Amino acid sequence: MIKLSGFGLGGIFVLSGKKAGSKAAAYLKSYIGENLTKEEIKVCVIAALQAYNQKVIEFNLEENFALIKIDNSIFADGITSKKPVCLPLGGSLAGMLEIFMGGNFEPKEIECKACGAKYCVFELKRKN
Known part of the structure; x- marks a missing residue:
């Protein structure tokens, strides 16, 4: 069924992450308010990640792009893989940015x- 849909398992992982990230961001916005600055958005995303012991090493945020470097990914710690394994985390980051900034972000x-890098690094680009 998954193969026939053309969505793939990776797409399902990203979509489930987006749903979780969207819910977390909507919850935070309900307490903090709407029109957040980029710095406030960064603080919210970092706080959400820290709640799960994930340490943000670097976070560059622009209008249509973000680069986020994370240590202690809950998906990658303690395993090895030939392919990146943090698709739900990337989806979660995209879901948060979509709620905070609007639009559609692709992680x-x-x-x-898990592939031998020192950190997990995500690029998030706004789709046109």
């Missing part, structure tokens, strides 16, 4: 600790 894990 891509460009480095993964």
Whole structure:
């Protein structure tokens, strides 16, 4: 069924992450308010990640792009893989940015600790 849909298992992982990230961001916005600055958005995303013991090493946020470097990914710690394994985490980051900034963000894990990298690094690009 998954193969026939053309969505793939990776797409399901990203979508489930987006749903979780969207819910977390909507919850935070209900307490903090609407029109957040980029710095406030970064604080919210970092706080959400810290709640699960994930440490943000670097976070560059622009209008249509974000680069987020994370240590202690709950998906990559303690395992090895030939492919990046943090698709739900990337989806969660995209879901949060979509709620905080609007639009549709596509996540891509460009480095993964499970693949031997020091950190998990995500690029999030706004789709046109």
